[in-house]
Amino acid sequence: MNDRIYLDHNATTPLDPEVREAMRPFLSERFGNPSSIYQEGMDARYGVEKARMQVAELLGCEEEEVIFTGGGSESDNAAIFGTLRALRERGRHIITSQIEHPAVLRTCQYLEKYEGYKVDYLPVDRDGRVGVEDVAAALRPDTALVTIMLANNETGAIQPIRELCARAHEQGVRFHTDAVQAAGKVPLSVGELGVELLSLSAHKFHGPKGMGVLYCKRGTELFPLIFGGGQERGLRAGTENVAGIVGTGHAAMLARRRLAEDAARLGELRDLLENQLLQRVPGARVLAGGAHRLPNTSLMTFANVPGVELVAEIDGLGVCASSGSACSAGTTKVSHVLSAMGVSRAEGLSAVRFSLGRDNTRQEIERAAAVVAECVERMRLEARPSGR
Ligand SMILES: Cc1ncc(COP(=O)(O)O)c(C=O)c1O
Known part of the structure; x- marks a missing residue:
């Protein structure tokens, strides 16, 4: 583990x-x-x-x-x-x-x-x-x-x-x-x-x-x-x-003791993760990006890639994150938070939340960004009729 x-x-x-x-x-x-x-x-x-x-x-x-x-x-x-x-x-x-x-x-x-x-x-x-x-x-x-x-x-x-x-x-x-x-x-x-x-x-x-x-x-x-x-x-x-x-x-x-150091470090790592994903993944978007946000939290969408499936894919490659939607009774429901923000159902279904903690390292973030980018690319290719 x-x-x-x-x-x-x-x-x-x-x-x-x-x-x-x-x-x-x-x-x-x-x-x-x-x-x-x-x-x-x-x-x-x-x-x-x-x-x-x-x-x-x-x-x-x-x-x-x-x-x-x-x-x-x-x-x-x-x-x-x-x-x-x-x-x-x-x-x-x-x-x-x-x-x-x-x-x-x-x-x-x-x-x-x-x-x-x-x-x-x-x-x-x-x-x-x-x-x-x-x-x-x-x-x-x-x-x-x-x-x-x-x-x-x-x-x-x-x-x-x-x-x-x-x-x-x-x-x-x-x-x-x-x-x-x-x-x-x-x-x-x-x-x-x-x-x-x-x-x-x-x-x-x-x-x-x-x-x-x-x-x-x-x-x-x-x-x-x-x-x-x-x-x-x-x-x-x-x-x-x-x-x-x-x-x-x-x-x-x-x-309390670690707040200043943790917050500064987490903010840098979170920005690194977002920047890498925005650069590598076409159509990626940061939600709530205009708000004053917690330094550790990033909610991103990856157009046309189901968030629940992406979370399962990256889990298989050792990265834990959570999706912005949940499956219940056979249908996938976008979270009430995304709906309240006016995020479309199609986009909301592709949301994934990354929330960092004090033990995460720069290497981990770089590796996670690479894993997510690779998975999104592969899933998009596989979803194309000719990619199957
Ligand atoms: C904003 C918020 N409030 C309340 C809770 C519930 O806390 P607990 O799991 O300790 O009951 C959570 C847990 O996810 C939370 O994120």
């Missing part, structure tokens, strides 16, 4: 060896329950609180504003349901965008269908950006929450959260952002963003899977998603996943 080139870091990242080492004792001898008042419990509590401090440093917030959860999806659900239940009196209107992750989109769809909420799904421009004025125009006296992602997982397009949030605040509406794809790739300061709620997922920044964070600004009333013991200030019941929390904290510390 070692000579494989992994370019799907927006799907998940490998656990950093340092993170694994930090977690290891909490999977064996430091097994106590953090709620126990004797030594073993206090030892586990120390691990949890140290991690909370590390996450607080990444986000530029107070430790008490950090809630550990079971992943990005849970954080998104907790932010949305928790807000609506706490603000029942305020109203039943939500503003979100058409390009959110299903953890937000499906939650909103559920609320619309079964709980009588009205949801505005804001459009995006051709580069996948939500318009600040669109949010302002959608706000109503009964709007309870605006939830718009910080960076899109497919395109990498970064939304103007500070400006969007300021508009919501002008009307006294609170703001949640799904920042799952942003951690470790762009600076994340909740003070600068201005948001009340923000979601993270540890496995997207070299931490463990099944671990997330919900930032909840002090004074923001929130109802829990999971009731039970008083863990996480009563906002997320259940005995803590101590090793997972310790790993999340350590990964947050590394993400």
Whole structure:
């Protein structure tokens, strides 16, 4: 497996060896329950609180504003349901965008269908950006929450959260952002963003899977998603996943420490990949190229080559990437993000996402570009009637 080139870091990242080492004792001898008042419990509590401090440093917030959860999806659900239940009196209107992750989109769809909420799904421009004025125009006296992602997982397009949030605040509406794809790739300061709620997922920044964070600004009333013991200030019941929390904290510390270097390097490698593919592959195009994007993410289309098949071809040659469409029930569906950007179905079917990570090397990127270019050329030749 070692000579494989992994370019799907927006799907998940490998656990950093340092993170694994930090977690290891909490999977064996430091097994106590953090709620126990004797030594073993206090030892586990120390691990949890140290991690909370590390996450607080990444986000530029107070430790008490950090809630550990079971992943990005849970954080998104907790932010949305928790807000609506706490603000029942305020109203039943939500503003979100058409390009959110299903953890937000499906939650909103559920609320619309079964709980009588009205949801505005804001459009995006051709580069996948939500318009600040669109949010302002959608706000109503009964709007309870605006939830718009910080960076899109497919395109990498970064939304103007500070400006969007300021508009919501002008009307006294609170703001949640799904920042799952942003951690470790762009600076994340909740003070600068201005948001009340923000979601993270540890496995997207070299931490463990099944671990997330919900930032909840002090004074923001929130109802829990999971009731039970008083863990996480009563906002997320259940005995803590101590090793997972310790790993999340350590990964947050590394993400903060390495951010400047990682972002600069990833940006260079991503540009190299795009330039090589644009030069070598006729009809190749970068989507969302006009947007401020995550430095590691590239969503490209290769005219007339099915993305799903291209992903399978390059997989056979050792390169991992993901397609911008998915097969279900015998038909291939273009992602909702591409549809929202106005990308045609024909072009959307040829989309492939490359998402780089801190361990990728220049040689890997050059090799991956060559593999993709060769595969596209071969597939196009084979698709021609005379090529068969
Ligand atoms: C933008 C975004 N939000 C939420 C999630 C869900 O995170 P998790 O896998 O930790 O539930 C993902 C994962 O792909 C994501 O990309």
